[in-house]
Amino acid sequence: MPRSPRTGARADLAGATTGSIPAYQRTLAHLTVRARLLTAVVVLSALTVLGAGGTAFALQSGQTDERIDNSLSRAVAALRTVQAGKDPATDRPFEDVNSVLFQGVRNRVPGENEGVVALLDGRATWSPAVETRAVRLEDDPELIALLAEVPADAPAVARTVTTSTTQYRLIAVPVQVSGDLRTGMFVVAFDRAAEMSSLRSTYYTYSAVGLGALAGIAIVAWFVVGRLLRPVRLLRDTTRRITESDLSERITVTGKDDLSNLARTVNAMLDRLERAFGSQRELLDDVGHELRTPLTIVRGHLELVDADDPDDVRATQALALDELDRMQRLVDDLMTLATAERPDFVRSAPTDVGRLTDDVHEKARGLGDRHWVVAARADVTVQLDAQRITQAWLQLLANACRYSAPRSTVRLGSEVSGDRLLLWVRDEGPGVPAEEAERIFERFHRGRADRVPHGAGLGLPIVAAIAHAHRGRVFVEHPPANVGPGVVFVLDLPAVDLMDGEPRPVTELVEYL
Structure with missing residues (x-):
């Protein structure tokens, strides 16, 4: 034995009208794929930058307000401490509102963008020294007028107040002392607009950097998308060059995407x-x-x-x-x-090769007066089209019968070698001339035509087509001279989904196998 060598669907657009399509879709429809992808990349990048910046700005703004509110809460606590303590001038509890306000303002050293003012009966009375304060609240008459309207029993909570001068984040603490009918108001305020301006300045810089990044992304994306779409352009150019008479054009492919x-x-x-x-x-x-x-x-x-x-x-x-x-x-x-090139030419199914061998042997008996012998049988199951393989195998047997003498021996067998399934036929005829070993599988080539007056020369090409459809091949080998005359035709097929068992020889196993 020689060694193992859909259906398409057409969209009906009759009912569609241009007016029913949104304008942006009509615009996109006129853009190239490259421009669409670039637009999508830039828009998504811009949304990402905008979302990240907006989220960060909101978080930073919240942290700024939280820091201001904490400072205001400490100012209230400090005032309560002063109010509960003693007047340094008399070393006795405070007896009037004005003293409490004076001491509260004196103890409060304003920070950056912070101001302190004390109101007595709605008029600004005390404020820090000019050289120590950052914000002069008493110079904003709108703010003083608003503070004067705060009720004496109003809760001391942080609030945001906007005037024509700026926006404040402040807390106004009513101050009263038993025995003093006057009403005081201790106010600590931060210029929130100034506090936020530095934050805005940072995000203006972020916006400029983001715009530069978007420009860089657009440039890089333009070249990257162009490179990615190169196979599509090659596909377009190739299909343009294809004609009904020339289908040899192919697309040059180098990537793996x-x-x-x-x-x-x-x-x-x-x-x-x-x-x-x-x-x-x-x-x-x-x-x-x-x-x-x-x-x-x-x-x-x-x-x-x-x-x-x-x-x-x-x-x-x-x-x-x-x-x-x-x-x-x-x-x-x-x-x-x-039909050999059609995808449904071969319909593979699990096939018992041993039974297939016996069935082909039984059918071969009617081909002629020969001694038909099964020399090897592979008791395995593989995926193949049993009808097509039977057709090819019987064609090889008919060929062997045609070119061999009556009562001579024709052997057939099946076996597995590695991952290949070998189905073969050996006759005792004169063999195939070396110069015809390849040509006999060509259409309408008639080997030894002097011995076969009829036949179109299509039998062996059909065998080759069936083998090729199974991703296999058919070839010819001659046994060694000491074995005797004849020729061996081999169907070499992949043993797909090999299951169960090993090949075993039966009856007359030829020596050269």
Whole structure:
């Protein structure tokens, strides 16, 4: 034994009108894919930068307000401490509101963007020394007027007040002392607009950097998207160059991304189309070439038949029927070859190779007076099309019968070698000349035509087509000279989904195997 070597759906747009499509969709429809992708990248990047900046600004603003409120709360606590203590001037509890306000303002040293003022009966009375304060609240008459309207029993809570001068975050604490009918108001305020201005300045810088980053992203994305879409441009250019008579153009593919895989898929589709068109052309050429001869023969005999001679009529009838039978076989073979490239030509299913071997052996008995021997049987199960393989195997057996002497031995066998399934036939005929070993699988090549007056030369090409459809091959080998005459035809197929068992020899295993 030689070694192992969909359907498409058409969108009905009849009911669609231009007016029903949003303007932005109509605009996008006129943009190239590159421009659409670039627009999407820039818009998403801008939304990301804007969202991140806005979120950070909101968080920083909240932290600024929280810091201000904490400082205001400490100011209130300090005033309560002063109010509960003693007047330093008398070393006795405070007896009037004015003293409490004075001491509260004196103890409070304003920070940056902070101001302190004390109101007595609605008039600004005390404020820190000019050289120590950052914000002069008493210079904002709008603010003083608003503070004067605060009720004496109002809760001391932080609030935001906006005047024509600025925006304040402040707390106003009513101050009263038993025995003093006057009402005081201790106010600590931060210039919130000034506090936020530095934060805004930071985010103005962030915005400028973000715009620069977006410009850089747009430039880089333009080149990157162009490179990614290069297979699409090549696909477009290639399809433009493809014509009905020339399907040889292919897309040059170098990458391994999805678009490169798309280009490879299109190349594979073009390969299939080229083979399909080539098969159609070959079919037309073959039909025209092979059917012309029997038609000419039948026409010639019908023109020359003697209608008055019964023997001549019968002979012409027999000849015409024989030629028509040959034409029928030729058409069947051509149809088989024409459909060999279709994806449904082979319908694989789990197949018991041992049983298949026995079935083919049983069918071969009717091919002729030969000694048919199963020399090896692979008791395994693999994925293959049992009908097509039977057709190919019987064709090899018929070929062996045609080129061997009556009562000679024709051996067949099946076995597994590694990941290959080998189905073979050996006869004891004269063999195949070396110069014809490859050509015998070509269409309409007739080997040893002097011994076979009939036959279109399509049997072995059909075998080759069936093997190729199984992702395999068929080849010829000659046994060693010491084994005897003959030739071995081998179907070399992939052992797909190999299951159960090993090949085992039976009956007469040929020595050279």
